[in-house]
Amino acid sequence: MSFFIASSPHHHQRRTTQDLMRIVLLAMVPGVLAQFYFFGWGIAFQLTLAIATAILTETLCLIARERPIRQALQDYTAVVTAVLLAVSIPPLAPWWIIVVGTVFSIGVVKHLFGGVGHNVFNPAMAGYVLLLISFPVQMTSWMPAVNLAGAHPGFFDSLALFFTQYTSEGFSLNQVRLVEQSSMLDAVVMATPLDHLKTELARGFTLSEALNHPMFSGIAGMGWQWVNAAYLLGGLFLLQQRVITWHIPAGFLGALGFCAMLGAIIAPDTLPGINLHLFSGAAMLGAFFIATDPVSAATSNRGKLIYAALIGVLIYVIRTWGGYPDAVAFAVLLANLCVPVIDQYTRPRTYGHSTGGSSS
Amino acid sequence: MSLVTGIIALVILAVIFGLILGFAAVRFRVDSDPIVEQIDEILPQTQCGQCGYPGCRPYAQAIADGDDLNKCPPGGQATIQKLADLLGREAKPLDEAHGVEDIKKVAVIREDECIGCTKCIQACPVDAIIGATRQMHTVIADECTGCDLCVEPCPVDCIDMVAVTPKPDRWRWDLDAIPVQVIDATTSAKESQHG
Amino acid sequence: MADVIQLWQFPGGIHPPERKSLANQSPIRHLPVPQTLYIPLRQHIGLAGDLIVAVGERVRRGQALTEPGLQGAVPVHAPTSGIVKEITQHPSNHPSAIPEPTLVLESDGEHESITFARLEDPHQRSTQELLAHIQKAGIAGLGGAAFPTAQKLRQPQHVDVLIINGAECEPYIVSDDRLMREHAETIVQGIQLLQQIIGRPEAIIAIEDNKPEAIQAMSDAVAGYSHMRVQVIPTLYPSGGEKQLIQILTGKQVPATGYPADIGILMHNTGTAYAVARAVYHGEPLLERVVTLTGEALREPGTAWVLLGTPVAHVLEHAGLVPGPQQRIIMGGPMMGFTIADTRIPIIKSTNCILAPTAQELPAAATEMPCIRCGHCEQVCPASLLPQQLQWLAKAKDYDGLKEHHLADCIECGACAYVCPSEIPLVHYYRKAKAEIREQVIEQQKADIARQRFEARQARLEREKQERLEKHKKAAEAREKALAERAATATRPAVDAQDPVKAAVARAKARKAALQQADAQTVQQQAHADTASADQTPAQQSPQQARVAAAIARAKAKKAAATKQDDSES
Numbered sequence A: 001m002s003f004f005i006a007s008s009p010h011h012h013q014r015r016t017t018q019d020l021m022r023i024v025l026l027a028m029v030p031g032v033l034a035q036f037y038f039f040g041w042g043i044a045f046q047l048t049l050a051i052a053t054a055i056l057t058e059t060l061c062l063i064a065r066e067r068p069i070r071q072a073l074q075d076y077t078a079v080v081t082a083v084l085l086a087v088s089i090p091p092l093a094p095w096w097i098i099v100v101g102t103v104f105s106i107g108v109v110k111h112l113f114g115g116v117g118h119n120v121f122n123p124a125m126a127g128y129v130l131l132l133i134s135f136p137v138q139m140t141s142w143m144p145a146v147n148l149a150g151a152h153p154g155f156f157d158s159l160a161l162f163f164t165q166y167t168s169e170g171f172s173l174n175q176v177r178l179v180e181q182s183s184m185l186d187a188v189v190m191a192t193p194l195d196h197l198k199t200e201l202a203r204g205f206t207l208s209e210a211l212n213h214p215m216f217s218g219i220a221g222m223g224w225q226w227v228n229a230a231y232l233l234g235g236l237f238l239l240q241q242r243v244i245t246w247h248i249p250a251g252f253l254g255a256l257g258f259c260a261m262l263g264a265i266i267a268p269d270t271l272p273g274i275n276l277h278l279f280s281g282a283a284m285l286g287a288f289f290i291a292t293d294p295v296s297a298a299t300s301n302r303g304k305l306i307y308a309a310l311i312g313v314l315i316y317v318i319r320t321w322g323g324y325p326d327a328v329a330f331a332v333l334l335a336n337l338c339v340p341v342i343d344q345y346t347r348p349r350t351y352g353h354s355t356g357g358s359s360s
Numbered sequence B: 001m002s003l004v005t006g007i008i009a010l011v012i013l014a015v016i017f018g019l020i021l022g023f024a025a026v027r028f029r030v031d032s033d034p035i036v037e038q039i040d041e042i043l044p045q046t047q048c049g050q051c052g053y054p055g056c057r058p059y060a061q062a063i064a065d066g067d068d069l070n071k072c073p074p075g076g077q078a079t080i081q082k083l084a085d086l087l088g089r090e091a092k093p094l095d096e097a098h099g100v101e102d103i104k105k106v107a108v109i110r111e112d113e114c115i116g117c118t119k120c121i122q123a124c125p126v127d128a129i130i131g132a133t134r135q136m137h138t139v140i141a142d143e144c145t146g147c148d149l150c151v152e153p154c155p156v157d158c159i160d161m162v163a164v165t166p167k168p169d170r171w172r173w174d175l176d177a178i179p180v181q182v183i184d185a186t187t188s189a190k191e192s193q194h195g
Numbered sequence C: 001m002a003d004v005i006q007l008w009q010f011p012g013g014i015h016p017p018e019r020k021s022l023a024n025q026s027p028i029r030h031l032p033v034p035q036t037l038y039i040p041l042r043q044h045i046g047l048a049g050d051l052i053v054a055v056g057e058r059v060r061r062g063q064a065l066t067e068p069g070l071q072g073a074v075p076v077h078a079p080t081s082g083i084v085k086e087i088t089q090h091p092s093n094h095p096s097a098i099p100e101p102t103l104v105l106e107s108d109g110e111h112e113s114i115t116f117a118r119l120e121d122p123h124q125r126s127t128q129e130l131l132a133h134i135q136k137a138g139i140a141g142l143g144g145a146a147f148p149t150a151q152k153l154r155q156p157q158h159v160d161v162l163i164i165n166g167a168e169c170e171p172y173i174v175s176d177d178r179l180m181r182e183h184a185e186t187i188v189q190g191i192q193l194l195q196q197i198i199g200r201p202e203a204i205i206a207i208e209d210n211k212p213e214a215i216q217a218m219s220d221a222v223a224g225y226s227h228m229r230v231q232v233i234p235t236l237y238p239s240g241g242e243k244q245l246i247q248i249l250t251g252k253q254v255p256a257t258g259y260p261a262d263i264g265i266l267m268h269n270t271g272t273a274y275a276v277a278r279a280v281y282h283g284e285p286l287l288e289r290v291v292t293l294t295g296e297a298l299r300e301p302g303t304a305w306v307l308l309g310t311p312v313a314h315v316l317e318h319a320g321l322v323p324g325p326q327q328r329i330i331m332g333g334p335m336m337g338f339t340i341a342d343t344r345i346p347i348i349k350s351t352n353c354i355l356a357p358t359a360q361e362l363p364a365a366a367t368e369m370p371c372i373r374c375g376h377c378e379q380v381c382p383a384s385l386l387p388q389q390l391q392w393l394a395k396a397k398d399y400d401g402l403k404e405h406h407l408a409d410c411i412e413c414g415a416c417a418y419v420c421p422s423e424i425p426l427v428h429y430y431r432k433a434k435a436e437i438r439e440q441v442i443e444q445q446k447a448d449i450a451r452q453r454f455e456a457r458q459a460r461l462e463r464e465k466q467e468r469l470e471k472h473k474k475a476a477e478a479r480e481k482a483l484a485e486r487a488a489t490a491t492r493p494a495v496d497a498q499d500p501v502k503a504a505v506a507r508a509k510a511r512k513a514a515l516q517q518a519d520a521q522t523v524q525q526q527a528h529a530d531t532a533s534a535d536q537t538p539a540q541q542s543p544q545q546a547r548v549a550a551a552i553a554r555a556k557a558k559k560a561a562a563t564k565q566d567d568s569e570s
């Protein structure tokens, strides 16, 4: 026999990328359950199809790039991307939407840039933006949140809607939505609270009038507040597991909250307050799961704070003045672009050096 | 009229900027090494003459005058790359006609066979061989550039080019290069008795 | 400690499993004297000393084998009595195991000592005397770096704080822990001597809080000494790193280009303090050291006094190694130690631990995956580097970029690689890159020297050519003159007789001219003989010629043989 040679350290924490991604997936469970509860079966179909597409695309890309397949698939990064995309799009969007989005996320945004660790943009968000721009109607057709899952189309109706856009009785998605909405006191064309708010404000209503809608029961809109709360819970779990550090969520929510507060003080009539901003749309999902994607985020702690704060401010700006009701995806992509600059200027001061990194 | 004014204005502007630029060129002049110096800096200074010139400096001069930069086998691809970067030329693969990249070597004289002819001393481009007529010669290993030039002139063929053995403090962390010791049967037998 | 003393924190750090109880439960034992000792002539940072014993000589325990010589090297001593068998190249105690000059000592089993010369009244002695004594005792830093202790103490800067490093932050290792528990008094004596040498600064003994017994023992021992205190520090790897410990205790950072002494701090290891006390009070040179024998592949883990030069195989045998598949033997701890392939490697002054883990205990590294830029490495780096960035640069062989990102400040603690979820062997990449950069620097220096020598030679050749021309010109002139004079002598012999001085001068000139001619002829001869030499006269004596002929014949024969072989091969 002979002795085995290796380089130090000989000890390893044994928490692999795979483990990290598993924890992330686990942390998403509460949010996904909440979405399922409020929006029905659609989310289940979206998730299944997204994961399947992601694995297939990843495999094909790896084959094309002649990389080891098993190893790369086992790191679950593709699955996480797929899940993030799936929970971001409307649950009953037609099946090909998620397929197109996932293929683009994995194939173009991730692999064309060089695979894991090399992508400049957050793949899920880039996929989302592609879909939003290409298929605006499908991408904004959210079902109104309902506290009782029973009020949604059932399993088979959802499945039929998902694949054919018609329920078994032959209603289209929009008809279903309208029926449901009318059964829900008022008929609004747009469905998410943020959408609704934007339209109403644009129509010249004041904030309090707009918020008068029963959709806004609770602190930030029925259903959505609970979905956000559930993601917050998952996010705290990630923090506790030390998968992410506090910097990005804190910077993100802090900046968004601060802007919201400022807005509410300056123009209380037209600008929604902090609760609405933090607990609606993809705020919590973004703060804990999307912006924290390590590959496309800044690296140093200071850099992370700046990066996240930038996202928070951008979200506020786009939500308030931009053309789209929610803005996490755009904000994240824009911030991704700034990462190299942020990294350049936030290099920590090395031990024993009097200045930061850039001077030697 | 306005045409003339325009032209005059432009001329005046051109003169002013010309002056500023001229002043800046004088005032903020960066003294850089002449290009030959910079090229010489990059060449490995083996002085072996494999490039076809009598030493690195003449080859540096030749490169500056437009000769190819892929004629230096001791420097290898790394040197070619650096030269290409410096001169903004294209990095070509090493010209095999001048030799191939080799591991680092030094000359060693088999001293009891040396007849003291001094021919190697005259061949050595860096004066790394000491000795005198009819006295044994020896190579100062630290100064030897491994250029190979002393091997040919030796009438009794007593100069060897041997690969430089690495010292621990110049080791490059090649874990694969460590000789694996196979433990002899007796030790392992003893150990397995314990076990 | 009554008053609360402020401590600082260094950035990053990790908490790997300590596993110290494996070896720190039993007192330090003694291993039997091995049959053969392999004593490397160089066991410290610097050059080897000059050998002062001969092969075949009998040496006794404590006898010096080398002396400092011109370099002021640290001597090595015979750890037991026996016969010097040979001086040879033996695998070194270095990750590369590259052989180094080693003295092989065959023990005669008597373990007979020389009489040790202790220093009387050390507190009355001058600094120089103490330093000379420490130097002679062969003491080099026992913490791991093996820097010559006397040389470190001799630094000219004023020292405000003497830090005694008993942190021992690396998992598994308990050598200092046991030493402090069992020899606290001696260590304190050593610290006092160190203080005396460097001008009695305050001494802080830093111990991690996971060693309560050692803390107790040291606190008891320092009671009653002013200017000396035990400082408990939180357990956090790598708090025992020199720079990190300084930061914890003083909040100061050693400048990147300087030494601790530049900020008035000197650090020594507890083991070094102990060795100094032994050397001064007992006259005992550094012959043995405490080595931790640990890991679950050993049946009898613990600590032991091991003679310097003992081969690892001997130690493993007495610790009861039960090798598993892919068994690793690690010199040092799991974070910074290196694996060895060859158990003939000797224990040297800087060896503090031999670790033989089982595969379950410290699993071998898994396959490297791509970096996901998670930034965990950056969170733990005690030097505030960007390990992830360094890794990209190292893979791209961008050495300028690496320098700009301060690769040189990496202490190779391994914290980054420990946490990296992609299991990238980060430190290995850094080491390779560092070695590569160092090589480049050395190569550049060598190239510069070669250039200078080439240019100097060029100048010399030019000068010689000029001189030769000059000489030839003069010779030609002299010849002409001589000819003219000869003609004159023939016509006017009387003048010559009248002026003997002139005649003598003319004769001398004529002789010189003749000589010059002969010289010129020689040159021609040489040219004929296909030699380019102008300055050298060829060998004329017949024995010399015979030798040349023989040598040429030899060379020819060899060439012929080679060709023949080539022929037969082809």
Ligand code: SF4
Binding pocket: C380, C381, C382, C383, C384, C385, C386, C387, C409, C410, C411, C412, C413, C414, C415, C416, C417, C426, C427
């Ligand atoms: S090994 Fe170097 S880069 Fe890694 S944590 Fe330690 S000091 Fe930092």
Ligand code: SF4
Binding pocket: C370, C371, C372, C373, C374, C375, C376, C377, C378, C387, C388, C391, C416, C419, C420, C421, C422, C423, C424, C426
């Ligand atoms: S810990 Fe490993 S995977 Fe994470 S950023 Fe550092 S090198 Fe990359």
